[in-house]
Amino acid sequence: MGITRAIEQFGGDETHNPVIPGAFDAIMIVGVVVVLLGFVTVVGLIVYRSTRMVRRGQNPITLQEDLLAQAMHSQTLAPRRSTEERLGELEDLHARGLISDDEHRAARMDLLRS
Numbered sequence: 001m002g003i004t005r006a007i008e009q010f011g012g013d014e015t016h017n018p019v020i021p022g023a024f025d026a027i028m029i030v031g032v033v034v035v036l037l038g039f040v041t042v043v044g045l046i047v048y049r050s051t052r053m054v055r056r057g058q059n060p061i062t063l064q065e066d067l068l069a070q071a072m073h074s075q076t077l078a079p080r081r082s083t084e085e086r087l088g089e090l091e092d093l094h095a096r097g098l099i100s101d102d103e104h105r106a107a108r109m110d111l112l113r114s
Helices: 002-009 023-055 063-072 083-095 101-113
Strands: none
């Protein structure tokens, strides 16, 4: 009975609050809808990008580590070796029989051209 009496004293309408204007309710609803649409969009984009990455054979969770490992082992970041060092390695491979005479000749010509 106490709550009912208090409501009647403030105009009898429990949804009407004289401190907060009526437009506030509409703005609040629009704000909630915008936030929910933003949330759904972000989740949708995450799922879309992850699906594309999986199709390419990438793991979306470990992508940064995978790219870092590939970069560390690439020739792009490797220290530049002199032509003499590379020729020495080529001669060593040929002397140990790991490459044939033709492969040795072709690799040597490529090396000297570059």
